Amino acid sequence: MLRRNFLKGAGIGVAASAVAAPAIAQSAPEINWRLTSSFPKSLDTIYGAAEVFAKYVSDATDGKFKIQVFPAGELAPGLEAANEVSKGTVEICHTCSYYYWGKDPAFAFGTAVPFGLNSRMQNAWMYHGGGIELMNEFYAGHNLFGLPCGNTGAQMGGWFRKEIKTVDDLKGVKMRIAGFAGKVMSGVGVVPQQIAGGEIYPALEKGTIDAAEWVGPYDDEKLGFYKVAPYYYYPGWWEGGAYLHIMINTEKWNSLPKNYQAIVWAAAQAANSDTQAKYDFLNPTALKKLAASGAQLRPYPQDVLEACFASAKAAYEEISASNAAFKKMYDAMSAVRADQYLWFQVSEHTFDTFMMNQQRKKAL
Amino acid sequence: MLRRNFLKGAGIGVAASAVAAPAIAQSAPEINWRLTSSFPKSLDTIYGAAEVFAKYVSDATDGKFKIQVFPAGELAPGLEAANEVSKGTVEICHTCSYYYWGKDPAFAFGTAVPFGLNSRMQNAWMYHGGGIELMNEFYAGHNLFGLPCGNTGAQMGGWFRKEIKTVDDLKGVKMRIAGFAGKVMSGVGVVPQQIAGGEIYPALEKGTIDAAEWVGPYDDEKLGFYKVAPYYYYPGWWEGGAYLHIMINTEKWNSLPKNYQAIVWAAAQAANSDTQAKYDFLNPTALKKLAASGAQLRPYPQDVLEACFASAKAAYEEISASNAAFKKMYDAMSAVRADQYLWFQVSEHTFDTFMMNQQRKKAL
Numbered sequence: 001m002l003r004r005n006f007l008k009g010a011g012i013g014v015a016a017s018a019v020a021a022p023a024i025a026q027s028a029p030e031i032n033w034r035l036t037s038s039f040p041k042s043l044d045t046i047y048g049a050a051e052v053f054a055k056y057v058s059d060a061t062d063g064k065f066k067i068q069v070f071p072a073g074e075l076a077p078g079l080e081a082a083n084e085v086s087k088g089t090v091e092i093c094h095t096c097s098y099y100y101w102g103k104d105p106a107f108a109f110g111t112a113v114p115f116g117l118n119s120r121m122q123n124a125w126m127y128h129g130g131g132i133e134l135m136n137e138f139y140a141g142h143n144l145f146g147l148p149c150g151n152t153g154a155q156m157g158g159w160f161r162k163e164i165k166t167v168d169d170l171k172g173v174k175m176r177i178a179g180f181a182g183k184v185m186s187g188v189g190v191v192p193q194q195i196a197g198g199e200i201y202p203a204l205e206k207g208t209i210d211a212a213e214w215v216g217p218y219d220d221e222k223l224g225f226y227k228v229a230p231y232y233y234y235p236g237w238w239e240g241g242a243y244l245h246i247m248i249n250t251e252k253w254n255s256l257p258k259n260y261q262a263i264v265w266a267a268a269q270a271a272n273s274d275t276q277a278k279y280d281f282l283n284p285t286a287l288k289k290l291a292a293s294g295a296q297l298r299p300y301p302q303d304v305l306e307a308c309f310a311s312a313k314a315a316y317e318e319i320s321a322s323n324a325a326f327k328k329m330y331d332a333m334s335a336v337r338a339d340q341y342l343w344f345q346v347s348e349h350t351f352d353t354f355m356m357n358q359q360r361k362k363a364l
Numbered sequence: 365m366l367r368r369n370f371l372k373g374a375g376i377g378v379a380a381s382a383v384a385a386p387a388i389a390q391s392a393p394e395i396n397w398r399l400t401s402s403f404p405k406s407l408d409t410i411y412g413a414a415e416v417f418a419k420y421v422s423d424a425t426d427g428k429f430k431i432q433v434f435p436a437g438e439l440a441p442g443l444e445a446a447n448e449v450s451k452g453t454v455e456i457c458h459t460c461s462y463y464y465w466g467k468d469p470a471f472a473f474g475t476a477v478p479f480g481l482n483s484r485m486q487n488a489w490m491y492h493g494g495g496i497e498l499m500n501e502f503y504a505g506h507n508l509f510g511l512p513c514g515n516t517g518a519q520m521g522g523w524f525r526k527e528i529k530t531v532d533d534l535k536g537v538k539m540r541i542a543g544f545a546g547k548v549m550s551g552v553g554v555v556p557q558q559i560a561g562g563e564i565y566p567a568l569e570k571g572t573i574d575a576a577e578w579v580g581p582y583d584d585e586k587l588g589f590y591k592v593a594p595y596y597y598y599p600g601w602w603e604g605g606a607y608l609h610i611m612i613n614t615e616k617w618n619s620l621p622k623n624y625q626a627i628v629w630a631a632a633q634a635a636n637s638d639t640q641a642k643y644d645f646l647n648p649t650a651l652k653k654l655a656a657s658g659a660q661l662r663p664y665p666q667d668v669l670e671a672c673f674a675s676a677k678a679a680y681e682e683i684s685a686s687n688a689a690f691k692k693m694y695d696a697m698s699a700v701r702a703d704q705y706l707w708f709q710v711s712e713h714t715f716d717t718f719m720m721n722q723q724r725k726k727a728l
Contacts, residue, residue: 027426028392059626060424062391118716120484120517123637124644153484154711216711235715262423263627270630273487273637280488284703287710297710305718309727334728339648341716341723346651346661347518347580349716351599352482352705354669356713359705363673364698 027259033067033252036075036084038095040197043219045282047071049150049244049275050094056267057260065260067092082247086143091252094149097135097245101179103142106325108180109333110135110146112242114312116333119151119241119276121340126243127269129336138325145253147268150244150275153283155236156220157300158213159229161204164300167307176200176212180315181238187311188304197223204228213238217286218279226295233298237308244275391623397431397616400439400448402459404561407583409646411435413514413608413639414458420631421624429624431456446611450507455616458513461499461609465543467506470689472544473697474499474510476606478676480697483515483605483640485704490607491633493700502689509617511632514608514639517647519600520584521664522577523593525568528664531671540564540576544679545602551675552668561587568592577602581650582643590659597662601672608639 035054039047047069054067072078081093082100097110109116117125125131126148139146158177164170171189182192193209203209205228212229213236214220226232246268256264291297300308320327358364399418403411411433418431436442445457446464461474481489489495490512503510522541528534535553546556557573567573569592576593577600578584590596610632620628655661664672684691722728 056626056630060623060630062621062623115719115722118712118719120640120644123641127638127641128645154715156711217707235711235718237715237718240715240719257426259424259426262420263630266420266424266627266630266634269634269637273633274491276484277487277491280484280704280707281492281700284707287707288703299714309718309722336645337719338723338728339652340644341719341728343581343644343648343651344716345720345723347520347599348482349720350663351518351601351604352708352713354599354601354673355479355482355604355701355705356709358479358673359702359709364702364705 027257028061028064029257029260031065031256031260033065033091034075035067035069035246036072036081036090036093037069038072038078038081038093038099040073040078041071042222045152045219045275045279046150046215046244047094048278049271050246052274053094053149053246053267053271056270057263060263060267061260065263069094082142082144085247085249088143088249088251090249092246092248094244094246097146097243097247098179100142104138104325105180105319105323106138106329109326109329110139110243110245112239113330113333114181114184114238114315115309116240117337117340118344119153121336121344122148122151122241122243123272124340125333125336130332131336134329134332138329139247140250143250144247145250146245146247147265148243148272149246149268150272152215152239152242152244152279153276154216155213155239155242156216157233157236158211159204159220159225160211160231160233161207161229162210163231163296163298164233164304166301167303170304173211174209176203176209177238181213184238184308184312184315187314188307201225201228216279216283217290218282221286221290226290226293230294230296231298232290232295233300235300237300237305243272391621392425392428393621395429395620395624397429397455398439399431399433399610400436400445400454400457401433402436402442402445402457402463404437404442405435406586409516409583409639409643410514410579410608411458412642413635414610416638417458417513417610417631417635420634421627424627424631425624429627433458446506446508449611449613452507452613452615454613456610456612458608458610461510461607461611462543464506468502468689469544469683469687470502470693473690473693474503474607474609476603477694477697478545478548478602478679479673480604481701481704482708483517485700485708486512486515486605486607487636488704489697489700494696495700498693498696502693503611504614507614508611509614510609510611511629512607512636513610513632514636516579516603516606516608516643517640518580519577519603519606520580521597521600522575523568523584523589524575524595524597525571525593526574527595527660527662528597528668530665531668534668537575538573540567540573541602545577548602548672548676548679551678552671565589565592580643580647581654582646585650585654590654590657594658594660595662596654596659597664599664601664601669607636 050069076084079099081095084090085093098108100107174191176193176195200212401414414433440448443463445459448454449457462472464471538555540557540559564576
C-alpha cells in the first residue's frame with residue numbers, strides 16, 4: 001500500500017519529449033537505456049539479476065523500453081556505477097548500495113548492515129515498513145532513485161587459511177573484507193584489506209592475506225578458495241540478507257511515463273524475489289560440491305559472534321553520533337529488527353528447526 | 365531462466381480477435397477480466413494480494429488490461445473459484461490450490477503440504493527448480509494455468525481450548541482443519557471438522573469443536589479466537605510456506621498478447637513477494653497484541669510433531685501408491701526439501717538463531 005503513496009509523492013511526470021506522440025503511443029514510447037552493472041558476467045547470479053529485470057521490462061513493453069546490460073568495466077568501473085548514474089552519464093545501474101559507504105555510511109542500509117535483517121525481514125521493512133521511502137529520501141540527495149533488485153540471502157562468513165577457535169585467533173588476521181563489516185572486524189583485531197574479486201585467490205595462495213569473504217557457496221565455489229583457505233566459516237553476520245539495487249538517475253526516472261514506472265517497479269520486485277530463489281536453489285548443490293572438495297565448514301565460535309556484535313554496536317553508535325541520515329535509518333531498522341526477530345522465532349524458526357533435525361536424521 | 369523455456373513451451377499465441385487491430389495496438393488491446401477471489405474483503409492480507417496483482421497489471425498497461433477483483437460469494441463460492449475458471453465462466457481466480465484436494469490430492473502441492481517447504485524454499489522450487497512447470501503440467505488437465513501469487517509464511521498451529529501436553533491429548537479432539545492436514549491429524553487421533561471461517565468462533569465458544577486452525581497472528585487476531593480457545597500452538601507444520609495462486613482459464617491465458625503474458629507473470633511474482641513482506645511486517649505487532657490479550661503461546665510438544673511427521677509420511681506413501689501425478693510432485697518436492705534444509709541450517713539458521721538469542725536478551 002505504501003508503494004502507491006510513494007509513487008504519488010515522487011513527482012511523476014511524463015517528459016515533454018514523450019507527450020508529442022499520438023494518444024496510444026504516449027504510454028508506449030521507444031526508450032533505450034544503458035545499465036552499468038557493478039559485476040562481471042561470470043557472476044551469473046548477481047549479474048543475472050539485472051538481465052532478468054531488463055528482460056521483464058522489455059517483454060512487458062513489447063521491446064519498446066529496452067535496457068541493455070553492460071558488465072562492470074565497460075561503461076564504468078564496478079565501484080563507480082552509481083556515481084556515473086548520479087552524474088547522468090548512464091541512465092541506470094545495478095549495484096550494491098554499500099559500495100558507496102565511503103561517500104556516506106548511510107548507503108550501507110540499502111544492502112545490508114552487520115547483525116541486521118535477514119532477506120525476508122529486509123523485504124518486510126522495505127516494501128511495507130517504509131524502508132523504500134526512507135532509502136529514497138537519502139538517495140535523492142545523490143540524484144538517484146533506487147529499488148531492491150536481488151538478494152543473496154545470508155551470506156557465508158568467509159574463507160580462512162587457519163582455524164579460528166576463539167576471538168583471539170582473529171587478532172592480526174589480514175582479511176579481505178570492506179566497508180562497514182571491515183570496520184566492525186577491525187574492532188576485534190582483524191586487519192581489513194580491500195582487494196578486487198579476481199585478486200583474492202592469488203593473495204590467499206601467497207599468504208599476502210589470511211582470509212577473505214565473498215558471497216556464498218554458489219559464487220564462492222567458482223573461485224576455488226577451498227584449495228588455498230579451506231576453513232569456510234558461517235554465518236556472514238554482516239550480510240544476513242544482502243540486497244542488490246537498481247539505481248536510476250532521478251531525472252531519467254521522472255521522465256518515464258507512469259506505466260513504464262509501474263513496469264520498472266514490478267520488474268524490480270519480481271527480479272528481487274527471483275534472484276533470491278535462484279540463490280536458494282543453487283546454493284545447496286554448490287555446498288555439497290565444496291564439502292566433497294575438502295572445504296571445512298565451521299560455525300564462528302560463539303565468543304567471536306558476541307565480540308563482533310559488541311563491536312558492531314559501538315560502530316553504530318559512533319557513526320550515529322555524527323550522521324543524522326545514518327541514525328535515522330539505524331533507528332528505523334532497529335525497531336523493525338526487534339519486532340521481526342520476536343515473530344520469526346515462533347513459527348518460522350520452530351518449523352525450520354524441526355525440519356533440519358529431520359534432515360540430519362536423513363528422514364526427509 | 366526456466367521461465368523463458370516455459371513461456372516458449374506454453375504455446376503462446378495472439379488470439380485472432382486481437383490481431384485485427386493496427387500494429388501499435390496489437391500489444392495493447394483493451395481487455396477486461398473478472399477475478400473471483402476465494403477470500404472475503406475482510407482478509408486484507410490474502411484478498412489484498414489479488415488487488416496488488418490487478419493494480420500492477422492495470423498500471424503497467426495504462427489501464428488497458430483491467431482485472432476487477434470480486435470477493436468470495438459474488439461470482440462464485442470461495443471453494444469453487446478454480447472450478448468456475450476451469451469451466452470458463454470467469455477468466456481468473458485467486459485461490460488456494462489445495463482447496464481442490466477433494467478433486468485430486470495433487471492440488472495440495474500448489475499451496476503447501478505437511479512438513480513441506482518454507483516460503484523461500486517454495487520460491488526456489490517453483491521459480492528455479494521446475495516447480496511452476498510441474499504444477500502446470502497438472503493444472504493443464506483441469507484447463508487452468510496457475511502462478512504463485514502470495515505466501516503467508518509458516519502459519520501458526522491453531523487455537524485449542526485445552527492445553528496439549530502429549531500426543532495422547534489430541535485423541536478425540538474435534539479440530540477445524542481440512543484437506544491433507546486433516547488427514548494427517550486424523551492419523552494421530554484428531555477428528556477433523558470442515559467449518560467456514562465465520563462459523564469457527566461460535567463453534568469454539570459453544571464447544572462444538574475443541575480447536576481450530578486459521579492462518580497466523582494478523583489474520584487470527586481479527587477473529588478473536590483467543591477469547592474462547594486461548595492456547596495458541598506453533599508451528600503450523602502443514603503450512604510451512606503456504607502459497608496463494610492466480611489461476612487463469614487456459615484459453616484465456618493463451619489468448620493474451622505476449623507482452624500481457626509477461627506483465628501477468630511479473631505482476632504475479634511481484635505480488636507474491638509483496639504479500640509475504642506484508643504478512644511479515646504485520647505479524648509481529650499482532651502477535652504482541654494477542655499475547656497482551658491473554659493468548660497463551662505454546663510450541664507443539666516434540667512427541668506431537670514426531671507423531672504427525674510419521675502420520676504425514678504414511679499419508680504421502682498411501683496416496684503416492686495410487687496417484688501418479690501426486691507421486692511425481694511428492695518426489696520432486698522431497699528432493700528439493702532435503703537439499704534446502706541441508707543448506708538453510710548453515711548460514712541462515714545460524715544467523716537467525718544468534719539474532720533471536722540477542723532478541724530474547726533484549727540486546728537488539
